[in-house]
Each structure stands twice: as structure tokens, then as C-alpha cells.
Amino acid sequence: MARETDRMRQVVAGLSEGVILIEPDQTISYANEAALAMHGVAALDDLGETVAEYRRNFVLDYRNHPDVGPLQHPVDRLLAGESFRDAVVEVHHFRDPGRSWMHRIRSLVTTDDEGRSTGLALVMQDVSERYEAEARFEDMFRANPAPALVCRVADLRYVKVNQGFLDLTGYAREDVLGRSFCEIDLLAQAECRALAVENLHAGRTIPQMEACLNVPSDSEKYVIVAGHPIRMPGGERCMLFTFADLEDCRKAEVELKLSEERFAKAFQLSPVPTALLSRDGLVASNVNEAFATMFGGPGDNPDGGAPSLWVDEAEQARFKRALKRAGGVRGFEARLRTRGGEAVDCLVSAESVRINGEAFVLCAIQDITARKRTETELIAAIETVMADASWFSHGVIEKLALMRNPPQSGKSPALVEKLTPREHDLLAGICKGAKDPEIAAELGLSLSTVRNHLASLYRKIGVNRRSAVVVWARERGIGGSAAKESAKAAKLGRKH
Incomplete structure (x- = not known):
């Protein structure tokens, strides 16, 4: 008997599986190195000399047999002669509950010729890594906010569902688990349904595709679905x-x-002529009715219509530069050619836009020909009356001059009545063509004083050279003699 026991120990010593030998009197006679390592101990005594001590030292909890009661310890089942296999238990030492192992255990009972038990053995495998990986998967699966569902390939029944799927569809957990693919079709109206169903039956990857889920609220939920083959516990x-x-x-x-x-x-x-132009603002791809009526449509000439609009190529080049620099143009003044060949004055406004992912320029055009003609006629009339303005009062002349050349935005207009008497004297001298020394001699002033007054005059009327002073004076009906009379009137006003 002792010889047979020694032979058994030699056989199990080198096994990768853990083996614990138990005698009929419930003493633990042997454990190989693998069994000791699976319990985190170095010697047989650390397991316990007897079955009772082993039960006290190590706490075992079933993981795959929840119906097995706490009194049906694997060792007790072994002592009762029960044959079992693939019982998965979580093992930890009672003094170190934070450290645990997962063991898959099976029983081994040897008997003599008369059927009496001669030896008992627990054979175990360490499956801790696999269960840790599965636990990580479970945690990740439950915590993942993305909707997910696990379907068993063998019978196409759903075995796992996370909260994300329940939130997406409105199903309750019990309404999904255990149901079949035929009951909850995840690939309804899928783009490639036949391929997807074929891959599901074969356990192959289902590429992502659009599909429609029928949800409990009797409505449809459009989704992108994909399938990934995995292995669950037990393979x-x-x-x-x-x-x-x-x-x-x-x-x-x-x-x-x-x-x-x-x-x-x-x-x-x-009603405003509007066109969608190419990105460079040259070729019209689409125009509205107002544009087609005034300028013609894209099909009216081989170039698409836009290049032939511009009368002046230099204006077109400036428009393109402004559009490229700022991405938009407001109130660009240009002369364009109508479909009848007539040149018209226009204000062009454009903005870069994207339609269906493609870049265009949205361009609106305002015809200002009539307004420009009115302005031109008004200026011509002003110039006509300004040619002989002796019978106008200075106030009327001033207003006509401002209409002809309005001041820049933010600047106050230069008015004749704002000039000082000495500046009137200088204005008269300049209009007569006198130089600074001549003006100084005539007025009895030093040359530097004349130049100081001249600088003040330039600043008030907004010019920087003598010829511009003459133009400014003539626009206001002030010539050589008129300037002199203006100066005299200023002096008389100063005396009184």
C-alpha cells in the first residue's frame, strides 16, 4: 500500500495541475508543488494536517454552482465519494482575505477490488488570470456608456446587455436577456443584412453598417451597428x-x-441679381431669375457667364484680391456688362459659403447706374454754376462745394468763414500767384510769420500744397480778385 502511495506521489509531483491526496481517515497526506503554489503556501503543513484544518485555513466560494449549499464543501463532496468536475471556486486564506485565487476543481476517487475507497484526490487548475480578464471585461462592459449587447452564436440568444443599450432602446434588462435574435432583430433594414446575418451565424466580424431597431415605444431607432466575435467563460x-x-x-x-x-x-x-460663383469668383454655377434677366445665365456663353461681366479687367483683379484676402467683399463699385452688351454701374457684394461640402462664392449685385447718372448730372450742374458764382452768397457757394467734394468720414468740413483775416490775406496772395517773400513784403510781415500762417491755412482746409489751395478757393468761387475782395471783407469785419 505504501509502495502504491509512493508511486502515486511520483506521478503527480511533476504535473502542472495541483493535486492534494487525502486519506480515508481525512488526513492530508500529500500535495504537489503546483497545489501548494495555488494556495500561496510553501509546505504541506500550511495547508493543514487534516480536512478540518484545511477547511478552517481556506475559505472556498463557488462561482459557477450557486445552487450548492455552504455545507457542500468540495472536500466534503470528495469524502462522500461524489464524482464531480469543473467546479469553479474562489479560494482565499482566512488570515489574508484580500488575496484570492480561482480554482477549477475535479474529484478523483480510487477503490480496491471490492469497491472500497483506497485514495481520495482533489485535482485543480489555477484559472485566476482568465477570471480576472473576464471580470475586467464585465466591469468594462457594464461601465461602457456606448450601447452593447452579447449574443451567443450557438443559439443566437442574448446573454449580456449593458445599460447603454437599455437607455438607447427603452428595453428593460429582463426583456432582453434570454431572448433570441429572431425576437429582437438588431439588423433590421441593415444596408447589407444578408451578409451581416451570414457572418453572425458563422461567428465572423460584422462590419459596421446602418440599421433600424424596433424599440418598445412602437417607433424606430436608426443606429450604426457592428459585430465583433468574442469568447465567453467556458469557451x-x-x-x-x-x-x-x-x-x-x-x-x-x-x-x-x-x-x-x-x-x-x-x-x-x-429681386436682387444673385449668383453662386466658383471659389475664385469667376465662373457662375447657378444664378437666380433676376441675375439671368439682367446679365444672362451660365449657359449663355462658353465661359459660364462670370468672366464676361467685367468691363474693366483691372477692377476684376482688384475684386478677386479683396475676396481672397478677406473672404468677402461689401459694396465693391464696378462697371459690369449686361446680356445686351450695355455697361452699367454696380455695387458688388460677395461672401464665401459652403454648400454640400463644396466651396462657392455667393454674389449679389445692385445696379446703381441711375444713381450715378443723377450724381454726375448734379456735379455737372454745380460746376456750371460755379463757373460764374459772383451772384451767389458765400454760404451757398460753400454748400455747393461740399456737395461736390464731401469731407472724409469723421472730419469736419473746411469753411471759408472759419479762416482768420490773416489767412484770408494769404489765400488772396496765393490765388494771385504770389510767392511767400512777396506776400510777406505786401503784408509787412516776416517770412517765418507768413509760413506759420500758411501752415495753419493748409491744416484748416485739409491740403498740403499751394496748387490745392488754389483749387479749394476756386471751388468756392474765390479767384484772384474774388480772393482779394474776400480778404478786404475780412479786414472790414475785423475793424468793426
């Missing part, structure tokens, strides 16, 4: 389905479509 082949909600994308697409329809209607109904 079960499963398919992990993941989903992305397309509801927001579909709403955005509908809004974009409505927005484009509104733009198209506003574009066509606008």
Missing part, C-alpha cells in the same frame, strides 16, 4: 454588438435639407 463563441445612435445625425440631416430648401427658395425669389 462559448459569442458576438459582441456595439451601437452608435444616428438620431442626432438624422435630425441634423433633416435640418440641413430644410435649410438648403429655404436658401434655394430665397435665392430664386430674391
Whole structure:
């Protein structure tokens, strides 16, 4: 008997599986190195001399047999002669509960010829790494906010579902687990349904595709679905389905479509000539009715219409530069050619836009020919009356001059009455063509004083040279003799 025991110990010593030998009197007679390592001990005594001590030293909790009661310890089942296999238990030492192992255990009972038990053995495998990986998967699966579902390939039943899927669809957990693929079809209206179903049955990857889920609220939920083959505990082949909600994308697409329809209607109904030009602002791809009526459509000439609009190529080049620099142009004044060949004055406004992902330039044109003609006629009339303005009062002449050449924005107009008497004297001298020394001699002033007054005159009327002073004076009806009379009037006013 002792010889047989020695032979058994020699056999199990080198096994990678852990083996614990138990005698019929419930003493632990042997444990190989693998069994000791699986319990985190170095010697047989650390396991316990007897079965009772082993039960006290190590706490075992079943992981795959929840129906087995606490009194049905694997050792007790072994002592009762029960044959069992693949019992998975979590093991930890009672003095160190934070450290644990996962063991898959089976029983081994040897008997003599008369059927009496001669030896008992617990044979175990350390499956801690696998269960740790599965636990990590479980934690990640539950915590992942992305909707996910696990379907068993063998019978196409759902074995796991996370909260993300329940939130997406409105299902309750019990309404999903245990149900079959036929009951909850995840690939309804899928783009490549036949391929997806074939890959599901074969346990192959299902590439992502759009599909429609029927949800409990009797509505449809559009999603992107994909399937990934995985192995569950026990080696079960499963398919992990993941989903992305397309509801927001579909709403955005509908809004974009409505927005484009509104733009198209506003574009066509606008009374202002409007065109969609190419990115460089040259070729018209689409024009509204007002534009086509005035300038013609893209099909009216081989170049698409836009290049032939411009009368002056230099203006066109400036427009392109301004558009490229700022991405938009406001009130660009240019002369354009109508479909009848007539040149018209226009204000061109343009803005870079994207339609269906393609870059365009939205261009609106305002015909200002009539306004320009009115302005030209008014200026001509002003110039005519200004040619003989002796019968006008200085106030009227001043207003006509300001209409002809309005001051720059933010600057106050230069008025004759704001000039000092000495500046009137200088104005008369300049209009007669006198030089600074001549003016100084005539007025009895030093040359530096004359130049100081001249600088003040330049500043008030907004010029920087003598010829501009003469132009400014003549616009206000002040010539050589008139300037002299203006100076005299200023002196008389000073005396009184």
C-alpha cells in the first residue's frame, strides 16, 4: 500500500495541475508543488494536517454552482465519494482575505477490488488570470456608456446587455436577456443584412453598417451597428454588438435639407441679381431669375457667364484680391456688362459659403447706374454754376462745394468763414500767384510769420500744397480778385 502511495506521489509531483491526496481517515497526506503554489503556501503543513484544518485555513466560494449549499464543501463532496468536475471556486486564506485565487476543481476517487475507497484526490487548475480578464471585461462592459449587447452564436440568444443599450432602446434588462435574435432583430433594414446575418451565424466580424431597431415605444431607432466575435467563460463563441445612435445625425440631416430648401427658395425669389460663383469668383454655377434677366445665365456663353461681366479687367483683379484676402467683399463699385452688351454701374457684394461640402462664392449685385447718372448730372450742374458764382452768397457757394467734394468720414468740413483775416490775406496772395517773400513784403510781415500762417491755412482746409489751395478757393468761387475782395471783407469785419 505504501509502495502504491509512493508511486502515486511520483506521478503527480511533476504535473502542472495541483493535486492534494487525502486519506480515508481525512488526513492530508500529500500535495504537489503546483497545489501548494495555488494556495500561496510553501509546505504541506500550511495547508493543514487534516480536512478540518484545511477547511478552517481556506475559505472556498463557488462561482459557477450557486445552487450548492455552504455545507457542500468540495472536500466534503470528495469524502462522500461524489464524482464531480469543473467546479469553479474562489479560494482565499482566512488570515489574508484580500488575496484570492480561482480554482477549477475535479474529484478523483480510487477503490480496491471490492469497491472500497483506497485514495481520495482533489485535482485543480489555477484559472485566476482568465477570471480576472473576464471580470475586467464585465466591469468594462457594464461601465461602457456606448450601447452593447452579447449574443451567443450557438443559439443566437442574448446573454449580456449593458445599460447603454437599455437607455438607447427603452428595453428593460429582463426583456432582453434570454431572448433570441429572431425576437429582437438588431439588423433590421441593415444596408447589407444578408451578409451581416451570414457572418453572425458563422461567428465572423460584422462590419459596421446602418440599421433600424424596433424599440418598445412602437417607433424606430436608426443606429450604426457592428459585430465583433468574442469568447465567453467556458469557451462559448459569442458576438459582441456595439451601437452608435444616428438620431442626432438624422435630425441634423433633416435640418440641413430644410435649410438648403429655404436658401434655394430665397435665392430664386430674391429681386436682387444673385449668383453662386466658383471659389475664385469667376465662373457662375447657378444664378437666380433676376441675375439671368439682367446679365444672362451660365449657359449663355462658353465661359459660364462670370468672366464676361467685367468691363474693366483691372477692377476684376482688384475684386478677386479683396475676396481672397478677406473672404468677402461689401459694396465693391464696378462697371459690369449686361446680356445686351450695355455697361452699367454696380455695387458688388460677395461672401464665401459652403454648400454640400463644396466651396462657392455667393454674389449679389445692385445696379446703381441711375444713381450715378443723377450724381454726375448734379456735379455737372454745380460746376456750371460755379463757373460764374459772383451772384451767389458765400454760404451757398460753400454748400455747393461740399456737395461736390464731401469731407472724409469723421472730419469736419473746411469753411471759408472759419479762416482768420490773416489767412484770408494769404489765400488772396496765393490765388494771385504770389510767392511767400512777396506776400510777406505786401503784408509787412516776416517770412517765418507768413509760413506759420500758411501752415495753419493748409491744416484748416485739409491740403498740403499751394496748387490745392488754389483749387479749394476756386471751388468756392474765390479767384484772384474774388480772393482779394474776400480778404478786404475780412479786414472790414475785423475793424468793426
